[in-house]
Amino acid sequence: MIKTINHEFDIDLLDIIKPTLNIKIKKNDTNSHNFKMNISNGKTPYDLTGSEAKVYFKKQDGTKVFLSGVLDDPTNGKLSCLLTTQTATYAGIVAFEVTIFGTDGEVLTSLTCDFTILDVLRDDEAIESASEFTALQDVMAQVGGATKVTNSTTNGNIMINNVESKVYDDTTLKTKIGGTVLTTTAKDITTAINELNCFWYTKINADRPLKNQA
Secondary structure (H helix, E strand, O other): OOOEEEEEEEOOOOOOOOOOOOOOEOOOOOOOEEEEEEEOOOEOOOOOOOOOOEEEEOOOOOOEEEOOEEEEHHHHEEEEEEOOOOOOOEEEEEEEEEEEEEEOOOOEOOEEEEEHHHOOOOOOHHHHHHHHHHHHHHHHHHHOOOEEEEEEOOEEEEEEEEEEEEOOOOHHHHHOOOOOOOOOOOOHHHHHHHHHHHHHHHHHHHOOOOOOOO
């Protein structure tokens, strides 16, 4: 488990000028940044006892995130909010404000503050769709990602995530299978092959198990 980064700052409910926060977070960071807010009324800590706090975020693309605040020390006006995935999914300026709900229906909202989500070099969507990352997909398959197994143009072989593998010695197997595609959630290649073996053996109704060369 990684250590959470705490961003501590003050929010004065008497402020009439928007506070400037020098907080920069990388896109798609998840459950790793925690806002620790000191709520005050002037120089006096604002007592949050019995209240409920919500933090409202608006990303630069216009989408919004609503999170519950945790009252760490309500008497002294201290609350925190752990940023979830959706808070950091879009690079740009994120505006936010804290709203306090009292026990008698009162509603009190802070001035709007903002922080910055910075883009990352890593692009998960590009990694998933680009052909240059076949090797990475193969590694992902062995540690828990989906494994795609298809027929090879070479008799007796199969393709595992587009990598040709020698598996069977039945030279007529390819024509018997008829273009079958099997997708499995096996966590390693051996398990994927064993699962494929059972599937294909049943499909072609053979009299004997298929011999494994791998």
